[in-house]
Amino acid sequence: MDWQKGEESQNVEVDSGGGGGGRGFGGGRMGIGGLIILALLGWIFFKNPLALLDQSGGQPGTSAPSSQPAQVDPQQKEFVSRILGSTEKTWGDIFSSMGRTYVDPKLDLFSGGVNTACGAASTAVGPFYCPGDQKVYLDLDFFRELDTRFHSSGDFARAYVIAHEVGHHVQNQLGIFAKVSQLQRQGVPMEGADGLSVRQELQADCFAGVWANRTQQRLQWLQPGDVESALNAASQIGDDTLQREARGTVVPDSFTHGTSAQRVKWFKTGLQSGDIQQCNTFSGPL
Known part of the structure; x- marks a missing residue:
């Protein structure tokens, strides 16, 4: 992948340690956005996300564990910046057309741990997006694990990880996070093979494919x-593969x-079509 061709973003921040000054929802406690992200965290590891987030609820001034x-x-x-920059250009153009x-x-x-508007998270969470502060969080050590544990080397595999998390930001911008929250309050389950979380994650995969198509x-x-x-x-990161x-x-x-x-399937759907209209994972079979 000739990633140097990508536009360089000015939106990459290097965490200085101490948790990054995260803030909580609703007077310092985690609100519905945080509850949604709890169901979505643990992107790689089959763990209870509640065990991965600091139990303080993300109160201001709370330091993430082992943050440095x-x-x-x-x-x-530079790689991360150029991949992120390419997503900014691609999604900027798509939104403009709408x-x-x-x-x-x-x-x-970040390294080790970080404070976010969704609570304090450790490296074990893997890459994630927090809707509360509209940030993607990434510990670059994850890329080494992508190579060693998941046998997925290559720059484009790493770029896919970033594009997937940006896909969640696109969902947030389109109001999909709010709709998922509403459905959850109505009793629609988050977990399960047909749950809201699966549908939301697969849509982010499809959006990553749309980015790949348009950027190529x-x-x-x-x-x-x-x-x-x-x-x-x-x-390598499907629920069935990880659980097995x-x-x-x-x-x-x-x-x-x-x-x-x-x-x-859904990454290929976006990759082959380049059309976000083909990414409606909330309707019909998956």
Whole structure:
């Protein structure tokens, strides 16, 4: 992947440690946005997200566990910046075509732990998006795990991870987070093979595919094997694959992100169409 062709974003922040000054919802306690993100966190690890977030509810001044100044290689930061910049250009153009304005997210590079508007999170959470502060959070150590644990090397696999989290920001901008919250209050389950969380995650995969399609048309930056590396990354992080690896069994009732086949399917749907209208995962079978 010739990622140097990407536009460089000015929205990448390197966390200075101490939790980054996160703030809480509703007078310092976690509100509905935080509750939604609890169901969505644990993007990679099959763990209870409540165990991964600080139980203080993200009160101001609360430090994330083992938070420390992020040590970021300049080339890695440039890579993240150019991938994020490419998403800003792509989604800015798409929103403009719909008569809307896309507000760029921030991307926080942290190490060990970080405070967010959704609570304090550790590296174990993996990359995630917090709707409360409209930030993507990423510990670059995750990329090493992507190589070693998930056998998904390559720049485009890493770019897919960023684009997926930006996909959640797009959902937030489009009001999908608010609709999911409303449906949850009406009793629609978050977890499960047909739950809201799975549908929301698969849509973010589809949005990542839309980004890949549109950006490739504009920059022509992909090389042989790049698409395969991203598809492999998607297949390695399905709920069924992770549960089988961790437990030896698969429990569909606890799914939060979709199966490996579903994640590949929806990323390919966006990649092949380049059309967000094809990403309606909330209607019909998955």
